[in-house]
């Protein structure tokens with residue numbers, strides 16, 4: 001069989017995962033990244049079994065483990081009173097920094113022989129597999145992948161209808177030094193290796209998600225409603241945040257020195273993830289509220305299953321139908337995850353604690369690399 005070729009828009013977590021999985025199957029792959037440098041935005045990230053299995057399948061686990069951790073528990077507090085401490089037994093999960101995940105994926109992609117072109121913007125794609133770049137260059141591929149994020153040019157150039165739902169809350173994320181000893185001095189009984197979800201709903205909605213990412217770095221996410229000018233301000237209003245969360249003063253002080261960016265929560269749903277030879281993955285297809293920490297997880301799981309589905313179809317003419325079948329099989333898992341994340345964002349129910357049970361952990365437990373996963377699901 002001749003070597004098959006993929007053109008991918010976007011070197012984010014979705015694009016790099018799909019590129020690596022295809023290249024490891026013998027495809028030639030070119031990834032276009034519009035940013036002049038290859039890097040990621042954001043601070044920390046939580047990964048669950050669904051994405052950890054994919055990282056394992058592309059051979060990236062060793063690198064990932066080197067600078068990530070599984071905290072002893074996920075603790076939820078309301079007004080600094082502990083509501084639950086969930087040890088998440090039976091669920092694989094890791095916390096880490098985004099730069100570390102990005103470096104891990106970039107290394108895997110390069111090892112697999114993926115060509116990555118920084119400073120290259122994809123303007124549009126056609127259903128028969130042609131991409132047009134901002135430079136004017138055109139290229140054809142057996143499969144074109146739109147992994148170009150929530151503002152996807154690939155998606156929009158194909159006029160795929162999109163619904164966008166914005167939520168009332170948003171978040172500012174920081175990577176800061178752990179400062180564990182200073183935190184311990186303020187609250188000696190606290191297990192500062194836990195993820196701690198500090199909620200305050202009355203008199204004002206303010207939340208800090210405290211996530212140790214490794215021995216040295218802490219990821220903190222500060223949530224406030226978009227209409228709270230002081231709560232959503234960046235750099236953060238240190239006086240406001242330390243007045244509500246005095247036990248976090250050492251790390252909030254570090255966060256206040258970082259410019260930061262406030263992200264409003266949003267969910268996007270597209271009519272279809274595919275058009276002919278083009279497939280959308282990641283935020284281009286299904287941006288979601290971060291409540292379940294699954295946006296990147298779903299991006300990587302769908303990137304992996306797309307690569308497998310495309311590779312299993314040896315007849316080039318049959319690829320569009322194979323992509324449609326891929327969407328039919330995989331999309332329901334992501335749709336349900338989006339719905340649950342949206343529900344949590346709308347209701348702020350996570351503040352009640354004891355959240356990791358029942359249907360909610362479906363995506364966290366999912367194994368996209370198990371060829372029998374759909375049989376298991378129906379059993």
Ligand SMILES: Cc1cc2nc3c(=O)[nH]c(=O)nc-3n(C[C@H](O)[C@H](O)[C@H](O)COP(=O)(O)OP(=O)(O)OC[C@H]3O[C@@H](n4cnc5c(N)ncnc54)[C@H](O)[C@@H]3O)c2cc1C
Pocket residue numbers: 009010011012013014015032033034035044045046047120121122123147148149150151152153154171173221263281282283284287288290292293294295296297298299
């Ligand atoms: C506050 C917050 C917290 C989150 N926490 C988590 C978490 O803990 N766990 C989790 O799994 N997910 C989390 N997410 C979600 C996660 O960050 C995203 O779902 C994920 O990064 C999407 O990856 P992506 O590759 O699809 O898109 P992106 O990361 O947006 O990457 C798209 C890439 O494409 C490039 N690009 C854009 N347009 C073009 C173009 N026309 N041509 C070429 N390149 C282009 C961009 O520069 C970018 O590099 C969180 C999100 C937010 C907002």
